[in-house]
Amino acid sequence: MGEKANVLIDSLVKELASLAEKVERAREDLVVVEVSPDKLVQIASLLRDRGFDHVASVEGIDRPKEEVIEVVYQAESYDENLRGVIIELKTKVPRDKPELDTLIDVWPNAFYMERETWDLVGVVFRGHPELKRLLMPPDWEGHPLRKDFVVKEEGIFVELEG
Amino acid sequence: MSWRDEKLVVDWRKVAKAPGGEEIYELFIGPQHPASGHMRFIVRLEGDIIVDVEPDIGYVHRTMEKLAEGREYIKNIPLFERATIIDSNNITLGYVRALEKLLDVEPPPRARYLRTILSEINRIQSHLYGIGIAGIMLNHSTVFMWAFGDREIWMQLAEELTGARLTHTYSIPGGVRRDLPDGFEERFEKAARYMLRRLEDYGKIFLYNPMIRSRYEGVGVLKKHEAERLGAVGPNLRASGVRYDARLLGDYGAYSELEFEVPVQEEGDSFARMVQRVEEIKVSIEIIRQALKKMPDGPILAEKYLKLLPPKLRERVLKTGRVKFPAIFANLRPPPGETVARVEMARGEVFYHIVSDGSPKPYRVRIVTPSFRNLVLLRLLPREHRFMDLLAIYGSLDYFPPESDR
Numbered sequence: 001m002g003e004k005a006n007v008l009i010d011s012l013v014k015e016l017a018s019l020a021e022k023v024e025r026a027r028e029d030l031v032v033v034e035v036s037p038d039k040l041v042q043i044a045s046l047l048r049d050r051g052f053d054h055v056a057s058v059e060g061i062d063r064p065k066e067e068v069i070e071v072v073y074q075a076e077s078y079d080e081n082l083r084g085v086i087i088e089l090k091t092k093v094p095r096d097k098p099e100l101d102t103l104i105d106v107w108p109n110a111f112y113m114e115r116e117t118w119d120l121v122g123v124v125f126r127g128h129p130e131l132k133r134l135l136m137p138p139d140w141e142g143h144p145l146r147k148d149f150v151v152k153e154e155g156i157f158v159e160l161e162g
Numbered sequence: 163m164s165w166r167d168e169k170l171v172v173d174w175r176k177v178a179k180a181p182g183g184e185e186i187y188e189l190f191i192g193p194q195h196p197a198s199g200h201m202r203f204i205v206r207l208e209g210d211i212i213v214d215v216e217p218d219i220g221y222v223h224r225t226m227e228k229l230a231e232g233r234e235y236i237k238n239i240p241l242f243e244r245a246t247i248i249d250s251n252n253i254t255l256g257y258v259r260a261l262e263k264l265l266d267v268e269p270p271p272r273a274r275y276l277r278t279i280l281s282e283i284n285r286i287q288s289h290l291y292g293i294g295i296a297g298i299m300l301n302h303s304t305v306f307m308w309a310f311g312d313r314e315i316w317m318q319l320a321e322e323l324t325g326a327r328l329t330h331t332y333s334i335p336g337g338v339r340r341d342l343p344d345g346f347e348e349r350f351e352k353a354a355r356y357m358l359r360r361l362e363d364y365g366k367i368f369l370y371n372p373m374i375r376s377r378y379e380g381v382g383v384l385k386k387h388e389a390e391r392l393g394a395v396g397p398n399l400r401a402s403g404v405r406y407d408a409r410l411l412g413d414y415g416a417y418s419e420l421e422f423e424v425p426v427q428e429e430g431d432s433f434a435r436m437v438q439r440v441e442e443i444k445v446s447i448e449i450i451r452q453a454l455k456k457m458p459d460g461p462i463l464a465e466k467y468l469k470l471l472p473p474k475l476r477e478r479v480l481k482t483g484r485v486k487f488p489a490i491f492a493n494l495r496p497p498p499g500e501t502v503a504r505v506e507m508a509r510g511e512v513f514y515h516i517v518s519d520g521s522p523k524p525y526r527v528r529i530v531t532p533s534f535r536n537l538v539l540l541r542l543l544p545r546e547h548r549f550m551d552l553l554a555i556y557g558s559l560d561y562f563p564p565e566s567d568r
Binding site: 030053054055056057059061072074076078083084086088104105107108109111112113120129130133134135136137144145149 | 170171172174175178179219220223225227228390391392393399404406411502504511513515517525526528530534535537538567568
């Protein structure tokens with residue numbers, strides 16, 4: 001990673017410090033930003049304007065002990081100076097009412113990833129125009145990546161009636 | 163109705179609104195193998211023009227992220243390679259790299275070179291698979307037969323190196339499973355010479371054939387700024403003029419010590435994407451050639467694990483070049499923490515995010531495979547084209563359902 005990237009990331013960290021709850025440069029190429037859900041769109045737009053213009057991943061991590069679901073966005077860039085750097089945007093939503101504003105207008109390629117996060121973890125993205133099952137069947141109930149999801153087991157033998 | 167938007171790049175609200183009415187014809191393709199795997203397209207047509215394509219995926223979803231939470235770390239390597247068995251070393255290498263970062267262990271130099279060699283063999287045969295499937299989608303069965311036949315020699319090389327044709331499970335934390343067999347260099351040279359000659363034949367009968375060119379050229383154009391904003395990966399990104407490749411970041415394999423140029427195309431259409439795959443095969447052959455020449459001698463497993471083996475067994479491992487797992491592998495406990503890793507697969511970049519809570523099983527493993535990231539292209543690019551262009555675009559994107567569904 002070049003000197004120029006270092007300068008850009010340092011100034012970005014300073015800029016984020018006043019907006020986010022916590023900013024930490026965890027590794028040379030990894031910045032972890034913790035934000036509250038209401039500032040998410042604002043900070044995501046700022047990152048996009050600074051060159052981090054698409055996401056590598058959107059995911060939900062279920063943490064039943066803390067009663068929250070952690071939603072993580074990993075933003076990256078194909079810009080010559082910034083490639084290889086990941087900005088990890090973390091936010092926490094309550095487990096009984098997991099709702100967030102959609103970021104598809106900021107990062108267009110979050111479209112299917114947000115849909116997947118709803119499908120598997122059950123986070124509702126307000127304003128997403130196509131929030132339906134992606135990987136699970138359309139009539140599926142529950143969200144399999146929640147820690148309390150119980151896999152229903154089918155018997156090996158078919159029980160004959162009558 | 164164009165999906166392109168000046169400000170948002172894609173106006174998803176417009177795209178997601180399914181057009182209806184009497185003039186719209188809804189066509190369901192799949193899920194039984196429309197071409198290369200189980201998925202379904204819901205295509206909406208107005209006359210012969212596509213107004214919307216909805217890729218309905220998930221037919222080969224195996225809940226890998228959930229399964230991974232219930233297994234010890236080492237057991238996830240053979241699980242994840244089943245997402246893309248034709249590219250299995252590359253997809254597991256991302257996981258192994260993330261695990262190595264958590265465990266704070268680095269592979270010895272020889273192991274890094276061996277990983278690079280297998281990764282490039284995987285890349286070549288995966289591209290041949292992609293070219294063959296794209297050929298049969300345009301009803302060109304000759305190139306399908308040729309490419310699948312020529313894939314065989316690369317699978318045999320991989321088998322010699324690892325003992326398995328597809329599910330190699332070759333990279334393990336701290337090294338690789340087997341050393342290079344005797345006479346591998348000569349057999350590789352023979353395969354490389356044959357392949358380069360065959361690629362010219364492919365060009366004559368398939369790629370530069372006027373019939374095929376007219377199906378591909380100017381079809382499904384992805385502009386440079388769109389490829390960047392939509393986060394396209396792999397050959398599909400580079401065919402639009404962005405010189406980005408996770409191999410260039412140089413934090414895995416031996417790529418930082420080898421000299422190679424990543425090819426790029428400027429046009430961004432289906433034809434450029436096909437040419438890109440052929441060019442990448444040539445580069446991969448060059449990388450293997452250099453790696454075989456520069457490969458240093460030495461152990462293939464990190465000292466940290468090697469010294470855990472009983473002395474007699476350790477001697478045998480060093481002599482035969484076949485690693486026996488130390489007992490600690492059954493119960494690897496990375497310290498609590500998180501890490502990310504990325505590796506360039508044949509179809510693009512795979513991204514791993516592992517969360518560890520200090521137990522022998524991962525708390526959460528997030529995998530983003532290249533086909534899943536290219537899914538947006540499958541939704542957007544065929545719009546406003548004629549129906550027959552759908553398969554030309556689908557083939558040129560080299561989308562692989564099992565990889566996307568995980």
